[in-house]
Amino acid sequence: MLSMKKKPKKIKKxxxxxxxxxxxxxxxxxxxLSFKLTRLNVFVFASLxxxxxxxxxxxxxxxxxxxxxxxxxxxxxLKKKATELSFKTDSLQQVIAMNELYYGSIKKVLKxxxxxxxxxxxxIIEAVKLEASEVDFKPSVEDSLLREKVDKxxxxxxxxxxxxxxxxxxxxxVNGTISQHYNIEEKHYAVDVVVPKNTPVKAxxxxxVIFSEWTANTGYVIIIEHSxxxxxxxxxxxxxxxxxxxxxxxxxxxxTAGNTGELSTGPHLHFExxxxxxxxxxxxxxxxx
Numbered sequence: 001m002l003s004m005k006k007k008p009k010k011i012k013k014x015x016x017x018x019x020x021x022x023x024x025x026x027x028x029x030x031x032x033l034s035f036k037l038t039r040l041n042v043f044v045f046a047s048l049x050x051x052x053x054x055x056x057x058x059x060x061x062x063x064x065x066x067x068x069x070x071x072x073x074x075x076x077x078l079k080k081k082a083t084e085l086s087f088k089t090d091s092l093q094q095v096i097a098m099n100e101l102y103y104g105s106i107k108k109v110l111k112x113x114x115x116x117x118x119x120x121x122x123x124i125i126e127a128v129k130l131e132a133s134e135v136d137f138k139p140s141v142e143d144s145l146l147r148e149k150v151d152k153x154x155x156x157x158x159x160x161x162x163x164x165x166x167x168x169x170x171x172x173x174v175n176g177t178i179s180q181h182y183n184i185e186e187k188h189y190a191v192d193v194v195v196p197k198n199t200p201v202k203a204x205x206x207x208x209v210i211f212s213e214w215t216a217n218t219g220y221v222i223i224i225e226h227s228x229x230x231x232x233x234x235x236x237x238x239x240x241x242x243x244x245x246x247x248x249x250x251x252x253x254x255x256t257a258g259n260t261g262e263l264s265t266g267p268h269l270h271f272e273x274x275x276x277x278x279x280x281x282x283x284x285x286x287x288x289x
Contacts (some may be wrong), residue, residue, distance in 0.1 A: 198256045229277075238259070
């Protein structure tokens with residue numbers, strides 16, 4: 001019991017024992033500063049100093065730009081750029097998804113994989129049964145003013161009124177002998193023109209390349225979308241010189257003729273023309289000789 005009581009007293013005495021910290025001049029031993037200290041005071045001062053340093057460090061890291069220089073912390077500019085890139089990536093994914101749907105529909109049209117729509121004749125007739133007497137054909141005042149304004153604008157606009165689809169001329173992609181003609185019964189919606197290998201293949205009209213890839217059956221294929229709903233297709237090429245999204249002019253070289261693809265029987269160009277989703281005979285518009 002005596003030993004248990006003595007220990008707390010000894011610890012308390014050690015903590016409260018007073019000491020003096022004296023700072024002397026080394027040459028003259030003159031006393032410059034002196035402090036009265038106890039072990040308890042030193043412990044409290046050291047603890048408060050440590051807490052203060054920890055608090056200052058936390059504030060610097062949390063609320064100042066200096067944290068960017070600490071390994072493991074990213075900069076504000078980097079976070080902003082990452083956020084912007086994330087939004088751009090999302091927008092690009094949506095555009096890519098829309099383009100894939102668009103190109104998929106074009107592929108279905110080119111392959112003839114289009115299902116016929118079933119219409120109910122009676123329902124269509126019933127829908128258009130509307131007596132002419134029930135419709136008011138009198139133009140409104142606004143409509144009359146608009147018509148008069150348009151007539152005045154178009155009266156002297158000779159160039160625009162003279163420009164029609166009849167002026168749309170198609171350029172022959174190659175010159176050669178037709179080995180297989182356009183035949184709807186055999187589902188050959190194209191003409192096969194025999195030409196030497198590596199003969200330049202030219203765009204039949206101005207347009208934009210919407211497909212430029214390799215296919216197993218028809219080799220290197222390039223598809224161009226033109227004005228007036230016209231699409232031209234070039235198959236079995238040896239090499240493609242244009243990529244998807246490129247703008248081309250009529251007569252510009254887009255590929256070289258070849259013998260690629262499982263369905264090819266020799267160096268030639270398989271050329272197709274489609275208008276608003278329907279195949280048309282290229283020889284009606286182009287002279288390949």
